[in-house]
Amino acid sequence: MNRIQKIGASVLYALVLFVPAAWAQSLPDFTGLVADVSPAVVNVSATRTAETMMRNGANAPQLDDDDIPEIFRRYFGQPGAPVQPRDSTSLGTGFIISADGYVLTNHHVIDGADEVVLRLADRRELDAEVVGSDPATDIALLKIEATGLPVVKIGDSDALQPGQWVVAIGSPFGFDHSVTAGVVSATGRPSMDQSQQYVPFIQTDVAINRGNSGGPLLNTAGEVVGINSQIFSNTGGFMGVSFAIPVETAMNSVKQLKSKGYVSRGLLGVRIQDLTRDLARSLGLPRTGGALVFALEPGGAAEKAGVKVRDVILAFDGTELARSSQLPPLVGATEPGSRATLTVYRDGKELQIPVTVGEAERDSSGPAAPANADAAAGNALGIVVEDIAPAQREALGLDDEQGVVIARVVGAPGRRAGLSAGDIVLMVGKTAVATAAQFNAAVKGATPGEPVMLLVRSGQQTQFVAVMPDADD
Incomplete structure (x- = not known):
């Protein structure tokens, strides 16, 4: 090995030793953090008594004779006798947010509990009162009788x-x-x-x-x-x-x-979904961001403000929406009765719509089989629809203005869009359809390669679906 090779090998060896050491030094050390915070972290023990569970519908199970071996029948009773319910205890964690004893944990940790006990870092065990809880945010506020507590x-x-x-x-x-x-x-x-x-x-x-x-x-x-x-x-x-x-x-x-003692949150009264590329294209929207409105709550804040089905909410009070899931937290955190501004895309234009935010409430079955009727012929969307009988329409909560049921999916466009027999089509584009004839007339002019927007109710979910007709359909 010549001198240059020896120098190169030495440098490489030094790097092998130095780089892991440098990486290790760059990693955080949490020991001080843990020492500071741990005293304010508590163990939560929530007990539900057998009586409470029985009262809430947790009936004692019955055991069949074949389920019990002979040795258990001798020592633990006869088959068919109910198994006596026992108290149930769930464990969780909480943390102290004020020196006078307020503690935060999850709602699901203490939900339905008859007794909540907190074990502090100093090993004291104290009974806790549930001040209140909010299932929608999974937050519960507890209170213990103590002072001078460590806090986060x-x-x-x-x-x-x-x-x-x-x-x-x-x-x-x-x-x-x-x-x-x-x-x-x-x-x-x-x-x-x-x-x-x-x-x-x-x-x-x-x-x-x-x-x-x-x-x-x-x-x-x-x-x-x-x-x-x-x-x-x-x-x-x-x-x-x-x-x-x-x-x-x-x-x-x-x-x-x-x-x-409770949590109130804002409500717009809209049902929304994300936009796919095809839905955005059919609406003339240059991007897929925002929340597409597919239903409005009658008399709700959005309807009163003039929001319409097929509107795309692009922003709430100046905060842009990349996904529809961003809207509920923004609205929910808004005080009911306050004013906000919706940025809405409608028919190629952006509108600024002022709205007075409503208040959410504090804490059905899917479609039946289609009625017997003459099936409509297949169409460019690859689906066959049928009329819905009046009695069935009433059972489904549909008015006389909209609703046909998909009897069969016979073509690739419908299958690609995820449509299924039993789904109910409420609208084609901006047009409500109440009969198979109306539906087929509405889709008759569908252009290959141009998506057709349908408002579809599937089970308990209603949303817009873009169906792309094939060139040979």
């Missing part, structure tokens, strides 16, 4: 960015004050549970398991930026996708629970 610092969840380090402290499977860390994967995620549409969830890869619920999600400054609430899992265990409620959302609920 509240941070700014709006400032979170994907890639930012975050830390969780909780009690997974009852292991108190367990610490896990990861990064923010995304912000503003919609919930898969429609009852929590008002929460723009923080997605992280922090390990969260049963018992972590209600615990704090912290930034590197040791400030609470979220409340750990959900995981996405095929197994029931952690799989790298966890969700936390932004602390801004939680503290808004806390303020109202303290002042009036």
